[in-house]
Amino acid sequence: MFRLGLIRSKPCTRCGLEVNDLEPECPHCKGFSDLQAVYLKQAYKDDLIQRNKSLAKLFCKLAVLAVIITLVVFFV
Ligand SMILES: [Zn+2]
Numbered sequence: 001m002f003r004l005g006l007i008r009s010k011p012c013t014r015c016g017l018e019v020n021d022l023e024p025e026c027p028h029c030k031g032f033s034d035l036q037a038v039y040l041k042q043a044y045k046d047d048l049i050q051r052n053k054s055l056a057k058l059f060c061k062l063a064v065l066a067v068i069i070t071l072v073v074f075f076v
Helices: 034-075
Strands: 009-011 018-020
């Protein structure tokens, strides 16, 4: 049964990804060297930045569409 607050996580000190407190070691960078963990962290950051950029573009398009619809409704 799921109870709120029982599952906690914290960012891994090596790779920065979220790790369940119950895990003895990070499953993302377990077995990696420090350098590989740094590359994993950088790849994760780059992926996040890329996804946020595409999400920002989508919201800009939706905002422009909302303004156009508002103007059309206002003037028609
Ligand atoms: Zn890690």
